[in-house]
Amino acid sequence: MAQVKICGLSQPGHVAAAVASGARYLGFVFFARSPRAVSPAQARALGADVPPGVARVGLFVDPDDALLQATLQQTPLDLIQLHGGETPARVSAIKALTGLPVMKAVGIAGPEDLAALTDHGLVADMLLVDAKPPRTTTLPGGNGLAFDWRLLVGRRWLRPWMLAGGLTPDNVAQAIRLTGARAVDVSSGVESAPGIKDSDLIRDFIRAAG
Numbered sequence: 001m002a003q004v005k006i007c008g009l010s011q012p013g014h015v016a017a018a019v020a021s022g023a024r025y026l027g028f029v030f031f032a033r034s035p036r037a038v039s040p041a042q043a044r045a046l047g048a049d050v051p052p053g054v055a056r057v058g059l060f061v062d063p064d065d066a067l068l069q070a071t072l073q074q075t076p077l078d079l080i081q082l083h084g085g086e087t088p089a090r091v092s093a094i095k096a097l098t099g100l101p102v103m104k105a106v107g108i109a110g111p112e113d114l115a116a117l118t119d120h121g122l123v124a125d126m127l128l129v130d131a132k133p134p135r136t137t138t139l140p141g142g143n144g145l146a147f148d149w150r151l152l153v154g155r156r157w158l159r160p161w162m163l164a165g166g167l168t169p170d171n172v173a174q175a176i177r178l179t180g181a182r183a184v185d186v187s188s189g190v191e192s193a194p195g196i197k198d199s200d201l202i203r204d205f206i207r208a209a210g
């Protein structure tokens with residue numbers, strides 16, 4: 001079974017549904033422009049009763065040190081997800097600053113984007129292989145768009161990786177079969193409206209990834 005990360009959680013009932021269905025990672029978005037953004041206090045409450053073995057992931061977009069420190073003072077996190085234009089050097093600095101493992105998201109639109117996975121694989125603890133956002137959006141992720149999964153066939157990186165981008169309960173099994181992903185990440189595909197998670201879709205997604 002592929003491990004599942006449910007990203008952009010903001011309601012306790014959806015956290016409970018994700019945990020009960022077997023999610024291994026819960027994503028909390030600390031990016032003000034996102035419809036899924038939560039405050040550190042909200043994230044702390046959402047993650048308070050998470051059982052051992054389920055990781056609380058804090059998602060940031062080009063955060064400065066002050067934001068990271070202020071968030072971590074208020075919210076226990078197990079993994080930092082970086083979803084902006086962070087360089088490998090910045091990833092390394094954030095690991096040192098926070099003392100937490102870092103998952104670096106890399107947007108893929110074509111073969112020319114794959115080299116960034118190799119570069120980030122030298123420093124990040126995990127890689128998130130996501131669709132490159134379209135120029136028309138202000139959101140660096142969570143756009144519900146897939147990329148051509150065939151680009152990943154036969155590729156290997158130094159670090160564990162998750163597949164993301166446009167995954168749904170209907171296509172996740174095929175995506176896993178084609179790419180060999182051992183972990184998958186979803187946001188829009190388990191929502192009934194933009195930013196609104198749906199417990200039934202969360203359950204269906206995790207079952208389909210199994």
Ligand SMILES: O=C(O)c1ccccc1NCC(=O)[C@H](O)[C@H](O)COP(=O)(O)O
Nearest residue numbers: 007034141142143144165166186187188
């Ligand atoms: O979800 C957001 O609102 C978001 C905002 C800013 C940066 C990243 C964001 N989400 C990133 C994720 O981890 C998503 O799960 C990933 O991009 C896949 O999203 P989707 O295609 O909607 O499943």
